[in-house]
Amino acid sequence: MSTQVTDQPSTAASTSPRIGKWWAALIGVVALAAALGAGQLVAGFVGTTASPFLAVANFVIDHSPQSIVKWAEKTLETWDKPVLKLGLGVLLVVFAMVAGLVSRRKPRPGQLVVGLLGVAGIAAVYLRQDLGPIALLAPVATLLVGIGAFTWLHSVALRTPSVAAGAEDGTTRRRFLVTTGGVAAGAGVAALAGQFIGSANDAESSRAMVGKLTPATAAPPIPADADFAKLGTPPFLTPNKDFYRIDTALVIPQVRTEDWSLRIHGMVDREVTFDYNEIRNRPLVEQTVTMTCVSNEVGGPYISTANFVGVWLRDLLNEAGVRQGSQQLFATSSDGWTCGSPVEAALDPKRGAMLAIGMNGEPLPLEHGFPARIVVPGLYGYVSGTKWVAELELTTWAARRGYWLDRGWGEQGPIKTMSRIDSPQGFQSLPAGRITVSGIAWAQPTGIDKVEVRLDDGPWRAAELSTVVNDSTWRMWHLQADAPKGSHTVVVRATDKLGYTQTEQRAGTVPDGATGWHTVVFDTQ
Known part of the structure; x- marks a missing residue:
């Protein structure tokens, strides 16, 4: 007696529905859009830089090898940040498509990919020194909405015959496109709402309220023969819109005057804190200063000159009382960036280090440090030009290391002839x-x-x-x-x-x- 073996499907996997490749990739991309939109919306309430997309981009900037940073600065110049954001966006889209493609039958693999991306966003926000615990709400929202949207769209796709089986059913295919389009549109609305909410408390309106800054001690007028612009040189004073900008900020910090304060602490006799009105109402001084970036190649463009208005930095430090043995003025920006200047340079009356609040006859532009920045003449900007400054600590060189010191740059940065x-x-x-x-x-x-x-x-x-x-x-x-x-x-x-x-x-x-x-x-x- 013989047994005849027939080749028949026997597993659930061979008969279970499977989403078409392009539809699966679309699900991943739309879920990504929903996740980023949710994160941007929550970031509008808890802080723009809490957006996990920006936090991850900042993490990339902070941890990139020095060789890559230098290549980007030299090759891309001021386009380095837009290119980074574009590249990160493309990479996320690729990951999202992969999440969809590995989940054509079951959502679990894609959920894992989305979850890992969400955890990366949470970690990036957590590591930001300028963000508090509440900022974690933005990446958590990104994670939850991303997984939720992916799971829901996946289930809808499996219930849609033309999507799951590839049949030519135009009606159900259009219904699924409407569903995914609705999710994508909702993501866009959420992102725009987050942008609008975040900008409602932006610094531009606060800057407009500052009014005219009239120095008690004005800089001497610029002589007519201070430049040879008609012969090809730049004008002596660089217009604010043309003043070079080099910093690590992907998004310009939005610091209002009513929220700003400057804390001076560390090796001082007494810790002091100044708010904007205390600085604004002091007798202001004006000084003409040329600033230079250490990244300026021979013949390079990263040098500009402006009339800065503010107060002498030494006066503020003397009010705190600088203790014997302090070597470094360690400055921290509102976005967490740090740099250290020699205390000797900050206190030197001949050098004229400033806490500046104005530039070329107007309040500091946002991109140049509004509400306040440090200007120490004679030192490259990476050790002297902290924008959006929030904190000054008197310390030693051994105790604290500024942002660029751990990336191969020198300690004190005097400008070269x-x-x-x-x-x-x-x-x-x-x-x-x-x-x-x-x-x-x-x-x-x-x-x-x-x-x-x-x-x-x-x-x-x-x-x-x-x-x-x-x-x-x-x-x-x-x-x-x-x-x-x-x-x-x-x-x-x-x-x-x-x-x-x-x-x-x-x-x-x-x-x-x-x-x-x-x-x-x-x-x-």
């Missing part, structure tokens, strides 16, 4: 004959004494210098030269008032600023 050619520009074509070479030089707080220019293999020639404004600002220069038809190379070097001539040796920006002579190649026709 440097110069730049602004005209002619690289590979520019000019008429043969008499040409004008012009540019800027800087050596804050020492000041520039001489600028020399060399055309091709000719001798060094002294350039004509603009009128000195003060030693903590840049100085313009220009030179007339004969350039016959052909290709030419022009080089510049500066000498400061201590007699130091900038070195020819090229060095990168890490750890404490670039060095080398700026060279431009151009041709004449």
Whole structure:
């Protein structure tokens, strides 16, 4: 007697419905949108930077290798943050699609992927020093809504024949598209609502209420011959909209004057706290200062000059009483960024370190630190220019380390004697004959004494210098030269008032600023 074996389906897996690939991917993406929309909505109530998307992006910035950070700064310049957010968004979409594709029969694998992304958002918010426990509500909402939306859409898809079986049933397919479209639209509305709620308490309206800042001690007027803008140099004062901006903030902190305060503590005789009105109502001073970024390559653009209005930082520190042995003024921004300045520089009356609340005749722009920032002339911005400053601690170099110190940068960051050619520009074509070479030089707080220019293999020639404004600002220069038809190379070097001539040796920006002579190649026709 024989037994005939027939090949028949015997498992539930072979007969259970399975969602089509594109529909599964769509479920993941729509669930992601719902999750991010919910997180943005809750972040509108508990703080914009509590958005898990932004928290994860900030985590990436804070923990990226220095080589990648430098590549992004050099290659992408001010586009580095938008590119980071775009890249993170694309990566999340890919993960969301994967979550859908691995869950064509059962939702559990996708729920796990969504859950892991949600936990990453919670961890990123938790690690933010500028956020309190209540901020965790935003990533928790993201996690719960993400899993909930994914689970619900998955179940709806399995109950929709044309989605689960691939049948040509246009009616049910359209019904599912309407469902997913409704969820996506709801996510968009939630995100916009969160943005609106967050902006309702933004700093721009608070800034508008500050009014005119009239210094009791104004900066000397800028002489007419302080720049050679008609010959190709920048204007002496940089308009606020053109002032360079380098920081780690993905979203500009929204700090209102009514919420702002500055705490000074640490190695002091007494801890003191100032609110905005206390600073605003003091006799204000105005000072013209050139600020320079340590990331500025030879010939780079990250240098600008403004009239800053505020109070002397040394007066505030003296009210707290700086104790013997304090070496570092450790500043913390409202978004958690930190930097340390030498106490000696902060207290030096000749240097003129400031707590600034105004810039070029108006309250600080939001992107430049409103309501208040630190300005210490003569030091690169990464150790002197804390924007949105909230706290100053007197301490030692060994006790605290600023943000950039753990990323390979130097401790104290004095600005180096440097110069730049602004005209002619690289590979520019000019008429043969008499040409004008012009540019800027800087050596804050020492000041520039001489600028020399060399055309091709000719001798060094002294350039004509603009009128000195003060030693903590840049100085313009220009030179007339004969350039016959052909290709030419022009080089510049500066000498400061201590007699130091900038070195020819090229060095990168890490750890404490670039060095080398700026060279431009151009041709004449």
